[in-house]
Amino acid sequence: MTRSNEPLLRVSDLTMMYGDRVGCRNVSFELRPGEVLGIVGESGSGKSTLLRSISAQQEPTKGTVEYHTRIDGIRDVYQMSEAQRRLLMRTDWAFVHQNARDGLRMNVSAGANIGERLMAVGDRHYGNIRNAAENWLGKVEIATERLDDLPSTFSGGMQQRLQIARNLVTSPRLVFMDEPTGGLDVSVQARLLDLLRGLVHDLNLAVIIVTHDLAVARLLSHRLMVMQRGEVIESGLTDQVLDDPQHAYTQLLVSSILQN
Amino acid sequence: MEQTVNNPAQASSAYNFAYLDEQTKRMIRRALLKAVAIPGYQVPFAGREMPMPYGWGTGGVQVTAAVIGPDDTLKVIDQGADDTTNAVSIRQFFAKTANVATTEKTAKASIIQTRHRIPEKELREDQILVYQVPIPEPLRFLEPRETETRKMHALEEYGLMHVKLYEDISRHGHIATTYAYPVMVNDRYVMDPSPTPKFDNPKMDMMAALQLFGAGREKRIYALPPYTKVKSLDFEDHPFEVQSWKDECGMCGATDSYLDEVILDDKGNRMFVCSDTDYCSERQDAGHRGPQHHDQPLGTSHSNGKAAE
Numbered sequence: 001m002t003r004s005n006e007p008l009l010r011v012s013d014l015t016m017m018y019g020d021r022v023g024c025r026n027v028s029f030e031l032r033p034g035e036v037l038g039i040v041g042e043s044g045s046g047k048s049t050l051l052r053s054i055s056a057q058q059e060p061t062k063g064t065v066e067y068h069t070r071i072d073g074i075r076d077v078y079q080m081s082e083a084q085r086r087l088l089m090r091t092d093w094a095f096v097h098q099n100a101r102d103g104l105r106m107n108v109s110a111g112a113n114i115g116e117r118l119m120a121v122g123d124r125h126y127g128n129i130r131n132a133a134e135n136w137l138g139k140v141e142i143a144t145e146r147l148d149d150l151p152s153t154f155s156g157g158m159q160q161r162l163q164i165a166r167n168l169v170t171s172p173r174l175v176f177m178d179e180p181t182g183g184l185d186v187s188v189q190a191r192l193l194d195l196l197r198g199l200v201h202d203l204n205l206a207v208i209i210v211t212h213d214l215a216v217a218r219l220l221s222h223r224l225m226v227m228q229r230g231e232v233i234e235s236g237l238t239d240q241v242l243d244d245p246q247h248a249y250t251q252l253l254v255s256s257i258l259q260n
Numbered sequence: 261m262e263q264t265v266n267n268p269a270q271a272s273s274a275y276n277f278a279y280l281d282e283q284t285k286r287m288i289r290r291a292l293l294k295a296v297a298i299p300g301y302q303v304p305f306a307g308r309e310m311p312m313p314y315g316w317g318t319g320g321v322q323v324t325a326a327v328i329g330p331d332d333t334l335k336v337i338d339q340g341a342d343d344t345t346n347a348v349s350i351r352q353f354f355a356k357t358a359n360v361a362t363t364e365k366t367a368k369a370s371i372i373q374t375r376h377r378i379p380e381k382e383l384r385e386d387q388i389l390v391y392q393v394p395i396p397e398p399l400r401f402l403e404p405r406e407t408e409t410r411k412m413h414a415l416e417e418y419g420l421m422h423v424k425l426y427e428d429i430s431r432h433g434h435i436a437t438t439y440a441y442p443v444m445v446n447d448r449y450v451m452d453p454s455p456t457p458k459f460d461n462p463k464m465d466m467m468a469a470l471q472l473f474g475a476g477r478e479k480r481i482y483a484l485p486p487y488t489k490v491k492s493l494d495f496e497d498h499p500f501e502v503q504s505w506k507d508e509c510g511m512c513g514a515t516d517s518y519l520d521e522v523i524l525d526d527k528g529n530r531m532f533v534c535s536d537t538d539y540c541s542e543r544q545d546a547g548h549r550g551p552q553h554h555d556q557p558l559g560t561s562h563s564n565g566k567a568a569e
């Protein structure tokens with residue numbers, strides 16, 4: 001795995017207010033290529049707010065998000081033109097939503113779902129697009145006979161894997177995930193996590209994954225940020241944070257997991 | 261409703277020239293000018309209620325009302341025919357409210373309003389083709405949000421159009437879309453020529469006549485100025501193709517026109533005939549004959565449909 005020292009993403013002093021209510025506050029961190037960052041914390045602690053603000057889906061009240069683009073070097077994502085930002089979001093970035101329906105087009109086939117990003121960047125050869133889609137279906141362990149089937153005929157776990165394939169087809173470098181295993185059965189979760197771990201490693205993906213499930217965080221992330229009431233109260237290497245938590249709130253989180 | 265007026269100055273009767281008041285016509289003309297300036301771009305306009313249902317082409321009627329003058333000659337077609345209820349009533353509407361001359365001859369018309377077909381006869385610079393459009397937004401079928409489709413047009417994000425064509429091929433083995441086949445206008449805007457059959461798409465490309473599109477229900481106007489590049493979307497390995505027929509026109513023997521299938525009797529006999537009735541009759545007047553022409557016994561099939569001339 002290559003991990004250059006040049007950060008891929010730099011978040012500085014990010015604050016998102018909903019009127020008087022804090023969504024997240026004063027968050028700063030850097031992410032390197034191929035690095036997986038877990039954001040953990042209980043419900044309402046600001047994880048999704050932070051993820052949306054980082055991933056250009058919700059402009060923050062304060063602070064900056066800089067990304068090392070392939071073409072123009074470091075750019076503040078909220079200073080880009082909308083066209084540039086949207087292009088970045090559907091090529092070099094990927095989004096895996098908790099609810100696969102939010103990330104899929106349910107009224108077109110699995111193949112069309114995977115091919116969409118390729119067509120969006122100008123691929124105009126049906127055979128090539130279809131081959132790429134078939135190839136990706138295989139990579140996420142879905143039988144290639146299902147290529148022309150609608151996602152609505154897929155199980156929850158398959159829909160989630162299809163969503164991943166649809167996103168990775170353009171070889172993005174940064175993936176945002178919000179509770180990607182939420183709502184799935186435990187055995188289905190395990191398989192998905194396994195697949196994700198393999199892909200992240202093989203493709204050297206940088207990932208920011210939001211989860212309230214510390215087991216998921218431990219399995220996937222290199223580093224963790226623990227959030228409480230919108231603020232990052234502890235961060236560090238995953239094993240360090242989970243095995244030797246410093247903050248009282250983190251200790252509580254970890255012990256409550258152990259009790260389950 | 262008793263008096264016809266052919267001059268705005270005389271508009272003291274029940275309705276103004278071409279039904280719409282002058283202010284409304286000016287508003288529509290402004291939208292048309294904008295549409296002509298940005299080929300393929302959908303311009304919103306404050307559509308008016310017309311004395312006919314939306315399905316009857318109120319968008320096209322409003323556009324025609326805004327551009328027609330007393331010296332114009334109007335032709336109205338529906339599925340290529342001048343004699344359907346829809347075409348007849350729109351023609352009568354303008355004959356009555358604008359007192360204009362009407363015709364069924366493509367060559368004699370200065371304005372042609374159509375619901376469906378483009379005439380087979382090549383149109384000229386001094387003609388205007390007005391389309392009645394039911395659904396102007398080509399991206400609608402995959403993206404129902406209006407805010408999002410507008411953004412996609414603004415940013416030229418048209419990948420979704422190919423998703424639709426991809427889906428067509430994966431389901432049918434070929435691009436099965438035959439109507440409302442999307443086109444790229446002037447290398448910039450994707451446009452829906454709905455509900456025109458794709459057979460007519462190539463006629464839109466570099467057409468000499470001005471083409472105006474009006475969508476009544478959705479209150480949109482768009483346009484193709486004369487000699488505008490219009491390209492049907494496709495894939496490199498599935499290029500755009502127009503429909504073709506094995507048969508020729510049963511009446512005039514044409515092999516280059518859009519054919520409708522006509523059931524002749526309850527024994528299953530059928531024939532193909534030009535959908536453009538003016539084109540067909542003009543060919544027959546010129547002596548062209550198809551295998552089912554009435555001056556030949558029905559049912560005798562000719563391997564080469566052209567009768568001796």
Ligand SMILES: Nc1ncnc2c1ncn2[C@@H]1O[C@H](COP(=O)(O)OP(=O)(O)O)[C@@H](O)[C@H]1O
Pocket residue numbers: 018021022023024041042043044045046047048049050
């Ligand atoms: N769109 C919103 N409008 C107003 N308040 C919001 C909105 N989204 C989240 N919040 C509030 O911001 C805080 C953080 O929420 P969220 O980011 O969803 O946390 P988490 O993902 O950790 O559960 C909560 O108090 C929540 O009620």
Ligand SMILES: [Mg+2]
Pocket residue numbers: 047048049
């Ligand atoms: Mg959340």
Ligand SMILES: [Zn+2]
Pocket residue numbers: 509510511512513514533534539540541543
């Ligand atoms: Zn004919």
